[in-house]
Amino acid sequence: xxxxxxxxxxxxxxxxxxxxxxxxxxxxxxxxxxxxxxxxxxxxxxxxxxxxxxxxxxxxxxxxxxxxxxxxxxxxxxxxxxxxxxxxxxxxxxxxxxxxxxxxxxxxxxxxxxxxxxxxxxxxxxxxxxxxxxxxxxxxxxxxxxxxxxxxxxxxxxxxxxxxxxxxxxxxxxxxxxxxx
Numbered sequence: 012x013x014x015x016x017x018x019x020x021x022x023x024x025x026x027x028x029x030x031x032x033x034x035x036x037x038x039x040x041x042x043x044x045x046x047x048x049x050x051x052x053x054x055x056x057x058x059x060x061x062x063x064x065x066x067x068x069x070x071x072x073x074x075x076x077x078x079x080x081x082x083x084x085x086x087x088x089x090x091x092x093x094x095x096x097x098x099x100x101x102x103x104x105x106x107x108x109x110x111x112x113x114x115x116x117x118x119x120x121x122x123x124x125x126x127x128x129x130x131x132x133x134x135x136x137x138x139x140x141x142x143x144x145x146x147x148x149x150x151x152x153x154x155x156x157x158x159x160x161x162x163x164x165x166x167x168x169x170x171x172x173x174x175x176x177x178x179x180x181x182x183x184x185x186x187x188x189x190x191x192x
Contacts, residue, residue: 057075057077058074058075058076058077058091058092058176059073059075059076059077059161059173059174059175059176060072060073060074060075060076061073061076061163061171061173062171063165063168063169063170063171064168064169069097070096070097070098070168071094071095071096071097071098071102071130071165071168072094072095072097073092073093073094073163073171073173074092074093074094074095075091075092075093076090076091076092076161076163076173076175077090077091077092077175077176077177077178077184078090078091078109078148078151078153078159078161078175078176078177078178079091079139079177079178079179079180079184079187080151080153080155080177080178080179080180081147081151081180081188081189082180082188085189086149086150086151086152087147087148087149087151087189088109088114088147088148088151088153088177088189089139089145089146089147089148089187089188089189090107090116090138090139090145090146090147090148090161091138091139091140091184091187092137092138092139092140093135093136093137093138094130094135094136094137094138095130095134095135096130096131096132096133096134096135097133098132098133099132099133100132100167101129101130101131101132102129102130102132102165102166102167102168103124103127103128103129103130103165103166103167104118104127104128104130104136104138104146104163104164104165104166105118105126105127105164105165105166106118106162106163106164106170107146107148107161107162107163107164108161108162108164109148109151109153109159109160109161110159110160110161110162110172111159111160112150112151112152112153112159114148114149114150114151115148116146116147116148117145117146117147117148117149118144118145118146119144119145119147119190120138120142120143120144120145120190121143121144122136122143122144123144127166128144128146130165139187140187145189145190147189147190148189151177153177154177155177155178155179156176156177156178157176157177158174158175158176158177159174159175159177160172160173160174160175161173161174161175
């Protein structure tokens with residue numbers, strides 16, 4: 012008895028290869044586009060980022076947002092980071108609040124006006140680091156390297172809540188302290 016070996020057709024091989032590629036992307040959770048898991052940023056110790064509005068083109072961008080603890084035993088913290096207004100309308104930072112444990116930020120510095128920090132159209136401002144403008148918090152009882160939820164409010168762009176890391180005033184943060192302290 013003679014054995015015959017049957018070879019798969021080219022069509023069968025192509026169908027199997029196509030099915031393998033399609034299943035590998037589906038089963039591994041890989042995807043492309045704006046909703047890809049690799050495109051989503053979680054909390055980062057190197058400064059958090061957020062955009063306002065949360066959907067559509069970003070009119071206001073927050074970058075490098077971190078809370079630096081004040082001097083030992085002071086229970087204070089200073090917000091550092093940059094805020095960019097990409098619109099053609101002036102806006103202003105009007106509030107910042109740590110939600111848990113609750114602490115209201117005090118906005119101050121050379122550019123602050125009546126407790127708000129103006130952000131001109133098509134420009135940006137820096138707070139806390141290499142800046143005379145500050146957002147300082149009192150009564151902060153959070154251990155360094157922990158995350159807190161920070162709510163930042165703007166006059167026209169609304170508000171955003173974001174996880175922000177609290178860091179000690181050491182290393183690159185050593186010279187950062189609340190105004191007057």
